[in-house]
Amino acid sequence: MGGMSITMEQMVEEIRALPHDVKAELLDRVLMDDHGGQAPEHAQAWSETVHRRIAEIEQGSARLIPLDEALAQARQRLRR
Numbered sequence: 039m040g041g042m043s044i045t046m047e048q049m050v051e052e053i054r055a056l057p058h059d060v061k062a063e064l065l066d067r068v069l070m071d072d073h074g075g076q077a078p079e080h081a082q083a084w085s086e087t088v089h090r091r092i093a094e095i096e097q098g099s100a101r102l103i104p105l106d107e108a109l110a111q112a113r114q115r116l117r118r
Contacts, residue, residue, distance in 0.1 A: 094100035
């Protein structure tokens, strides 16, 4: 990290100030780079799915499941 002109704290504050979608994309890209990346066609498909789901949630047409219920369902499926 030699040569960085800003501190880690400054970087975190800059990232926090970004719009949510930009921040999410930035963090996703960094994590993907650390774990081998993603094929462009998969990245595009995933991005489209995420945007579609966000729109469904904002429009109220998505069926949302509380975390505890989702975890219970996952545990039940794993026991089968």
